[in-house]
Amino acid sequence: MSSASQKSEMQNARRISRNSDEYRALRGTQNSGTRSNREARNGRTSGGSRYADKATQVRNPSGNGRRPTRRKRRRRNKQPLLIVFLLVLIVCLAAGIVLIHSRKRQAEQAQAESKVQELQSTVDLSMLVSPYAILLDGESGSVLASKKGDEKIFPASMVKMMTVLTAIRSISNLDATTTMSADFYDELYAQDASRAGFEPGEEAKIRDLLYGALLPSGAECCMQLAIEAAGSEDAFVELMNQNALDMGLTQTHFTNATGLHNEDQYSTPHEIGEILRTALQNKTFYQVFTTHSYTVQPTSVHPDGFTFWSSLFKNITDDSVNGGKIMGGKTGYTDEAGHCLASMAEINGKEYILVTAGWAQTDDTQYHISDAFRAYNQIAPTE
Numbered sequence: 419m420s421s422a423s424q425k426s427e428m429q430n431a432r433r434i435s436r437n438s439d440e441y442r443a444l445r446g447t448q449n450s451g452t453r454s455n456r457e458a459r460n461g462r463t464s465g466g467s468r469y470a471d472k473a474t475q476v477r478n479p480s481g482n483g484r485r486p487t488r489r490k491r492r493r494r495n496k497q498p499l500l501i502v503f504l505l506v507l508i509v510c511l512a513a514g515i516v517l518i519h520s521r522k523r524q525a526e527q528a529q530a531e532s533k534v535q536e537l538q539s540t541v542d543l544s545m546l547v548s549p550y551a552i553l554l555d556g557e558s559g560s561v562l563a564s565k566k567g568d569e570k571i572f573p574a575s576m577v578k579m580m581t582v583l584t585a586i587r588s589i590s591n592l593d594a595t596t597t598m599s600a601d602f603y604d605e606l607y608a609q610d611a612s613r614a615g616f617e618p619g620e621e622a623k624i625r626d627l628l629y630g631a632l633l634p635s636g637a638e639c640c641m642q643l644a645i646e647a648a649g650s651e652d653a654f655v656e657l658m659n660q661n662a663l664d665m666g667l668t669q670t671h672f673t674n675a676t677g678l679h680n681e682d683q684y685s686t687p688h689e690i691g692e693i694l695r696t697a698l699q700n701k702t703f704y705q706v707f708t709t710h711s712y713t714v715q716p717t718s719v720h721p722d723g724f725t726f727w728s729s730l731f732k733n734i735t736d737d738s739v740n741g742g743k744i745m746g747g748k749t750g751y752t753d754e755a756g757h758c759l760a761s762m763a764e765i766n767g768k769e770y771i772l773v774t775a776g777w778a779q780t781d782d783t784q785y786h787i788s789d790a791f792r793a794y795n796q797i798a799p800t801e
Contacts, residue, residue, distance in 0.1 A: 454503040476714070498751045519787075524575055533768075535541040537562040541796045544790040548757070548774035552687040553793055554770025556762065559695055567687045570669065571775045575612070575635045575749030576690050577677035581643065582631050582706065583697040584658050585624075585784075588647035592625045592702065602641040609678055611637035614726050628702070629712040632748060634726040637676040644675045651675055662689075679752045694760050695771050708746040708760070730761065730787065739791060741765040741798030747790070750775075757786035763794045770797060 426540050534555055542564040543551045552567030554560065561567065588591070594619040600618035612635025616622050620631075623647060624680060630639035644654035658672045670685040670693075677683075685693075697703045713725040730747035731737065737744045747761030757777040762769050 427594055438774045442448075451619045467693045480735075491771070534558070534560045537628060540799075541793070543793060546774065546792055548786055548789045549779040550687050550773075551774050551789065551793065552691055553690065554688075554695060554771040555690045556695060556698070556771050561688070561691065562770070567773075568669075568693075570680060570686060571683050571758075571777070572683065572752065572755035573677060573685045573690055574678040574679070574752045574755035574758050576685075576748055576750045576758050576773075576775075577672060577675070577683065578631050578635060578640055578750075579690075579697055579707075579748050579760065580658050580661065580672065580693050581640045581675045583629050583693070583700065584654065584661055585631075585643040585647050586700060586702050587661070588654075589643070590625055592623075592626055592628070596622050596627075596642060597621055598638065598642055599645060599772060604639065606637050606641070606676075607676075611676060613638050614619060615714075615720075615724050616642075617719045620715070620717055622717070626714050628706050629716075630708050630726060631708065633709065633712055635677075635679070635729055635749065636726070638683055640675040644703075664695070665692060667692060677750060679750075687775055690760055690775075691771045691773045694762065694773070698762060698769070698771075707746055707748070709731065732761070733787060739763055739765065739794040739797075742794075744745040744790065744794065747767075749787075759786050760792060761790050762788075765794065768793065 432749050466662050491718045515560050537553075537555075538561075541553060541563040543553065543563045548563060549566060550690040551563075551565040552561065555562055598616050598618055598620045603618050606613065614630030614634045616627075616630065616636070616638050622642070627636075627639040630636040631643060636661060641651060644651045648657055649653035656676055658675070662670045662672070667685075667689045671682060672690045673680040673683040693743070698707065709728065710731045711725055711727045714720065714723050716723045728746070729749045730744075734744075742763055742765035744761055744763045747759055750758035750760075755777065758773075758775040760773045761771070763772070772790055772791045774786055774793075779787070
């Protein structure tokens with residue numbers, strides 16, 4: 419072999435040897451890096467025991483381990499589900515409560531309707547002396563019994579129930595003081611109208627006038643209430659008629675606030691009963707209507723004050739009826755109207771309204787009140 423050929427072969431051998439050394443070095447570096455990364459991930463350094471750092475957890479920058487972080491995330495993911503569950507539970511509970519109350523109301527309504535039907539078949543007003551009468555359920559207004567209850571009557575002083583209700587609705591301060599006007603007294607004297615006892619020019623609280631109008635049927639109280647509420651009786655009567663229309667009363671018309679007779683002032687026992695039923699829903703009216711007596715505080719005209727009594731209760735010694743008692747009433751009388759009475763009784767926890775009218779004058783002037791006992795005692799007859 420020539421020297422040139424030998425030289426070329428030696429150079430090739432050295433090149434291959436060098437390349438092999440570089441390859442092995444490169445592989446060693448890569449393997450070393452891979453092992454280092456693997457050991458780092460396993461949480462131990464090269465040469466250490468595989469169990470040396472097994473209990474040591476790698477911390478994230480915040481100092482919390484990875485596993486607790488996942489747990490908190492799971493908790494946060496559960497919160498919306500918990501909220502939805504609570505909302506569904508609340509809705510179900512509310513729906514259940516509404517359903518229970520609804521069924522309770524339905525049961526009470528069915529029971530009330532059953533009682534109405536029972537009374538409609540058992541109560542008989544034909545035995546009453548009064549030619550006109552009607553008995554109403556105080557809550558629903560259902561007619562339980564009637565004796566010409568929808569025929570026209572003259573209401574006499576039963577008008578004063580609408581007078582007092584209209585005054586309560588129209589006067590903002592019932593505890594204000596007013597001075598009794600002298601303008602209407604001569605007319606009241608001329609017509610022999612009933613009075614509570616207030617004199618012209620006397621100061622009186624408006625609340626006292628409410629009691630004076632209903633209990634002793636004081637006409638002067640009605641006139642002063644009309645002036646305080648509307649400025650005049652005529653303007654006040656317009657308010658009374660508007661209230662009647664608002665109640666749906668089509669057979670009632672008022673011409674004055676006192677109940678003094680007028681051919682154009684009329685109603686029916688049924689509509690008078692509706693006036694009373696509506697008025698009793700007003701707390702002030704209810705309190706006045708169910709009072710037996712009332713004392714006015716001293717005034718300059720009456721330094722000792724004075725007391726007036728309900729025209730109903732002063733004429734009866736016992737207000738008891740079967741299962742309850744008569745709570746209040748408004749009497750009325752004119753020659754044209756006869757004796758009238760609108761009353762309310764509470765029997766076995768329920769309210770009932772009775773209106774009687776048209777009973778003519780006789781020696782027994784309290785017979786129309788006796789009619790009330792006859793009617794009410796049929797609601798809960800004794801065994």
